[in-house]
Amino acid sequence: MANIAKRDDGHWRARYRDARGKEHARHFARKVDAQAWLNSVTVSIQSGAYVDPKMGRETVAEYIRTWLERQVQLKPSTKARYTGIVRVHIIPRFGAVPLAKIERSHLSSWVAELSASGLASATVRHIHKIMHSVLQSATMDGRIARNPASGVKLPRERGRDKRFLSHEQVAALADAADEDRLIILVLAYCGLRFGELAALRVRNVDPLRRRLSIEESATEVDGVMIFGTPKSHQQRRVPIPRSLVENLARACEGKQSDDLVFTAPRGGVIFLRNWRRRVFDPAVGAAELGALSPHELRHTAASLAVAAGANVKAVQRMLGH
Missing domain, CATH: 3.30.160 (Double Stranded RNA Binding Domain)
Incomplete structure (x- = not known):
């Protein structure tokens, strides 16, 4: 009526x-x-x-708390990153704004400011993606009639050239890593993510079949190491190069099935930031390899496998793609 x-x-x-x-x-x-x-x-x-006009009176800060609680599908590390982005980039700008008052022009200006602040294009796009998800959820919940984040112009992604090491460079880096030589070689020839290597247990190493079973990944969340499934939640088996079988078997000697293969100097799981500061970065400097990140050893594994004759599908399975 x-x-x-x-x-x-x-x-x-x-x-x-x-x-x-x-x-x-x-x-x-x-x-x-x-x-x-x-x-x-x-x-x-x-x-x-x-949409009932009163439904949109809820502020972004109020709604986003509920939205974060409902993201049960996210791994703890991913949820922690989302929470950090919300706290640093979304709440300061839109926290006090009612959902119904947010307009596309506001979001366009916000994206432009994020880009102008020096953030990488990929980072700006990721921040917008989270805001889009929040507002899309508000749309589906009947808080707003449409998603104002849709159609916002985003900065173009600038592809970064991937770095691949040669066999000689891998050997130089491994030698410079001293006691952690085997870690470098496993990363560079097996293509594991660092979290997968940190979570590798003795039972996951099969020297006879020359296979690693990748079942877990360790990720630091707010200073605490969390064990969970690998990225994309898929377990896989990775071939071990013959040159590493003996060394890996030796690394497992005297340990129980559930023990970690690689540990920190005082025992326990290896934290990437500590290992990078203590081992990796000094080794990169000693080997004179310039700017290099641990993740680029994963790129190296793919490159060396293809150069050795592996087909693309096999490399994708090795990497867990």
Whole structure:
């Protein structure tokens, strides 16, 4: 039911009842404006796009807390990154803003400011992706009629050239790593992610079949190491080069089945940031390899495997893609 009535003060009162029987009303100086508003509401109700105006009064900060709690599909490390992005980039700008008040122009300006601040294009795109997910959820929950983050122009991704080491460079880096020589070789020839290497247990090493079973990954979350499934939640088996079989078998000697193959100097799981500062970065410097990250050893593993004759599908299986 909807109607328009003239008030004693000369203004026009347009009102309607939603599907739940709740009355909504607005006042206009001109009858034509009241009718236009009522027509737009009627169309949205008939098309199924109607949203109760009061639903959009919830602020972004209030809604986003609930949204984060519902992301049960995320691994702890991913959820921690999302939480950090929300805290640093989204809440300061939009936390106090009601969901219904956010417009595409606001988000476009925000994205432009993020880009101008010096953040990488990929980072800006990732921050926008999270905001888009939040607002898409609000749309599906009936808080807002549409997602204002859709259609926002994003900075182009600038592809970064991947770095691949040669056999000679891998050998130089491994020699410079001293006691952690085997870690470098496993990363460079087996293509493991560092978290997968840190979580590798004795039972995962099969010297006879020359296979590693990648079942877990260790990730640091707020200073605590969390063990979970590998990225994409897929377990896989990775071939061990013949040159590493004996060394890996020796690394497992005297250990129980559930013991970690590689540990920190004082025992326990290896934290990437500590290992990089203590071992990797000094070794890179000693081998005169320039700027290099541990993840580029994974790129190296793929490159060396292809150069040795492995087909693309086999390399993808090795990497867990």
